[in-house]
Amino acid sequence: MSSDSVPHSQVPRTGRLAGVDFGTVRIGLAISDPSQKIASPLEIYQRRNERLDAQYFQRLVAQQQIAGFVVGLPLHLSGDASPSSIAATEFGQWLHEITELPVEWYDERFTSTMAAEIFQTVKRTRKQKKQLLDKLAAQILLSHFLESNRSPDG
Numbered sequence: 396m397s398s399d400s401v402p403h404s405q406v407p408r409t410g411r412l413a414g415v416d417f418g419t420v421r422i423g424l425a426i427s428d429p430s431q432k433i434a435s436p437l438e439i440y441q442r443r444n445e446r447l448d449a450q451y452f453q454r455l456v457a458q459q460q461i462a463g464f465v466v467g468l469p470l471h472l473s474g475d476a477s478p479s480s481i482a483a484t485e486f487g488q489w490l491h492e493i494t495e496l497p498v499e500w501y502d503e504r505f506t507s508t509m510a511a512e513i514f515q516t517v518k519r520t521r522k523q524k525k526q527l528l529d530k531l532a533a534q535i536l537l538s539h540f541l542e543s544n545r546s547p548d549g
Contacts, residue, residue, distance in 0.1 A: 406497045408544065410462025413437070413455070414537025415490070416503070416529050417466055417483040423529030425537040426459055431544070434537035436530035449493045456494050463496050467503030467536045501540045503532070 406412055412431060416423030424437040437459075442448055455461065466487040469479040476484075487498040519527065 406463030406465065406499050411460055412537065412541070413459065413461045413464050414533040414540065415464055415466045415487075416533035416536060417469075417479075417486050418442075418529065419482065421525075421529050423531070423533035424455075425530065425533035426461070427537060427541060429460075431541050434534050434541055436534045439529050452490060452494055456496060461494075461496065464490055464494075464498045465537055465540045466490065466498055466500050467532070468500040469503055472504065499540070501536060501543075503536045 409429065409431060411429055412427045414425035414427075414434060416425075420442060422440045422442065424440060425434050426437045427434050440448075440451060443451075464487065466483055468483055469477055471477050484500060487500055490496075491498045
C-alpha cells in the first residue's frame, strides 16, 4: 500500500491546518497560519484513552480554529506500508470521525531524521530531546505538505 492508495479527503487550501506526528504514546503537533504559509510547532500530546483523546482533539479544533489535519504516514523506504503507517492511517480516520474535519496523509519518511539532525547539538536530556523531536517532526511534516500543496503539481 502506498500513500496514494490511502483514502483521504482534501484539506482546504486556506485555514489553519494541524500537522500530526502520530505515535502510540505521544503525538507531536504543529499548526499552520490561516494562509497556510508557515508551520510552527505546537505541542506534544501524551495519549491517555480514546475518550480523553477525543476530547483533547475536539477542544484543539475549537481553540485553534483548525480547518483540517495532515497526518504523517511513516512508509517503508520502498513506499510500502509499515505497521506504523497502518496505525497512522487508522488514527487519521478516527480523527476525521471525531472532528468531522478533512484529513490528508503525507509521506513522513524523513521528517524524524531531519528533526534528529537539527537536534544533534542541543544539550537536553534524552527525554526532553524526544519530546522536542516529536513537535519538530510535526512541523517539518506540515511545512513540507504546505510547500507541496502550493506547487503546481500539489
